[in-house]
Structures are given as C-alpha cells and as structure tokens.
Amino acid sequence: MSILITPETKILVQGITGAFGAKHAQLSLDYGTQVVAGVTPGKGGQFFEHAGHKVPIFNTVAEAAKATGATVSCIFVPPPFAADAILECVDAGLDLAVAITEGIPIKDMVRVKHAMRGAKTRLVGPNCPGLVTPGAGEGSKGGCRIGIAPGYINKKGHVGVVSRSGTLTYEAVYQLTVKNIGQSTTVGIGGDPVNGTSHLDVVKLFAADPDTHGIIMIGEIGGNAEVEAARWLKANCKKPVAGFIAGATAPAGRRMGHAGAIVGGAEDTAAAKIKAFKECGIEVAETPSDMADALIRAAKARGVTLS
Known part of the structure; x- marks a missing residue:
C-alpha cells in the first residue's frame, strides 16, 4: 500500500505547456506515471506528445477530469494565477491538488485555505517537490511521480x-x-x-x-x-x-x-x-x-x- 497516490492514480498537469511543467510531465511519463491530461486555458484540443505518449490538453480542470477520469492535479501555474488553479481543482472535485509553484502570495493562500474548508480536495504544497510512490520496476519505474522529485533514487x-x-x-x-x-x-x-x-x-x-x-x-x-x-x-x-x-x-x-x-x-x-x-x-x-x-x-x- 501507499498513501495519497498509487501507481494507478490518474494525473492531470496544470501548466503542461509551460517549459517547467512540460519538462516534469515528460519525466513523470518516463517514470510510468499515468499522466492522462494537461490543462492550459486556450489550448484545449491540442496534445502534449512525448516518447510515444499523446496526452490531450483541455481548457479547464473540470473538462479534463470528466473526459479522462483524472483525480489528482499537479500545478505548475505561475504565482499570480496559482491560487485560482488550486480552487479550480476544488470546484472540479478532485481528490488531491499538488501545488509545486513557489512564491504564491500569502494573502492568496489564506483565501485558498478559507475556500477549501469542508472541501473534498486535499492540497499538498504550495512550494513543494510533490510526491513519489515507487514502482517495482528498475529505477523504481512503474510508480507514481507527481512534481519535481527525482524518481530514480526511490x-x-x-x-x-x-x-x-x-x-x-x-x-x-x-x-x-x-x-x-x-x-x-x-x-x-x-x-x-x-x-x-x-x-x-x-x-x-x-x-x-x-x-x-x-x-x-x-x-x-x-x-x-x-x-x-x-x-x-x-x-x-x-x-x-x-x-x-x-x-x-x-x-x-x-x-x-x-x-x-x-x-x-x-x-x-x-x-x-x-x-x-x-x-x-x-x-x-x-x-x-x-x-x-x-x-x-x-x-x-x-x-x-x-x-
């Protein structure tokens, strides 16, 4: 067993088309993580392609979750917009939102904490490296890597x-x-x-x-x-x-x-x-x-x- 995530957990990545989000989405896919969707407003209908993977991109978290069954989001959204990205996960009813973003204003996080009271969604972060549940494959591949932590050391x-x-x-x-x-x-x-x-x-x-x-x-x-x-x-x-x-x-x-x-x-x-x-x-x-x-x-x- 593990906590919060398993190798079967379906992940969406908010900010998948940005340089940082794209790089770590690639590393997660290489690790064997079930990255099933990306979210970038205005780029819905496009695809994120890497090493034979073709990940659909949606305009909203709700659309991505409904279409793919994703239950967890990894957030690589810039600080001014990151609080709203977290709340979008709450509105979509995700199980977990993992906010990698550093530098979110404290007043924004206070607003988020207040809005999340009683919500189904759990938040890990912000300004965090994320989570890893190792798999049984070589270099612990086949597990679930969410964020920026190096999977191969697990x-x-x-x-x-x-x-x-x-x-x-x-x-x-x-x-x-x-x-x-x-x-x-x-x-x-x-x-x-x-x-x-x-x-x-x-x-x-x-x-x-x-x-x-x-x-x-x-x-x-x-x-x-x-x-x-x-x-x-x-x-x-x-x-x-x-x-x-x-x-x-x-x-x-x-x-x-x-x-x-x-x-x-x-x-x-x-x-x-x-x-x-x-x-x-x-x-x-x-x-x-x-x-x-x-x-x-x-x-x-x-x-x-x-x-």
Missing part, C-alpha cells in the same frame, strides 16, 4: 518520508535506497507558512498504513508543526520514527530559504524542536547525513524490520 519498500525541504527529502530517500531500504511514499509538504497539508496530516496517514513500517520526518525552524506531529506520534504510533530539524545555526529573526523558515519565538528554534523530538521518543539525526542511520537505530530499538 526504491519500493516500507518507509514513509515527509519533509518541508525538497533537497533534504531527496537526501533521505537516497540514503535509504543505497542501504537497500525502500519507501512506501515520499511526501514533500513545502516550506511556505500557509500550506495545505501538515506533518501531522501525513504522519497520521503513515501510521494508519499497514505497509509503512517506519517514518522519517524532516522539519526546519519556524512554526510548531513538527512538534505537534511529534506529540501525536508519541501518543498514537508505535512505529519507529527518525527526525531531522534544519536551521540549527540560523539567527533569530532572519528568514532562511523557505518563506516559513523564520524563528518567531522560543518554540520555533531548531533546539526546541529537537528537544521535543527526543522527549517524544523520536530518534534524532544530528546531521543530514545521519537520517537513514537514525531510522535504522530507531527500528532496531523496536525490533522492526524495514527492508
């Missing part, structure tokens, strides 16, 4: 990875794979202060998934989402969990990288989050290079086999 297996950072997501996955430990699903939730899916949301899904035997949770300075998830894990999950918090050397009051990575109070610091992780029984990786080994230590302590 391996089908039983570890769930959730992260605010794209590059640290890839690092954790690569470390696991070279140790012959596969992943169930990798979820990059993005680093913006207003997002659709939190660490807590994802670890709840991993905890409930019988095929996910261990979890790596990667966070950074700013906000209290990681601590919230850690406390829930302590109370509700017996699976081994490893964690890493980036930004230990960041000075207070200075934004580091992500829009949400800024220390606003004592509980926002890396030290406070690391302390909370340890109190909650999460094995802490002291450096990025230690993430897979930290999970191996946690699994060994609980007598859990990961590979």
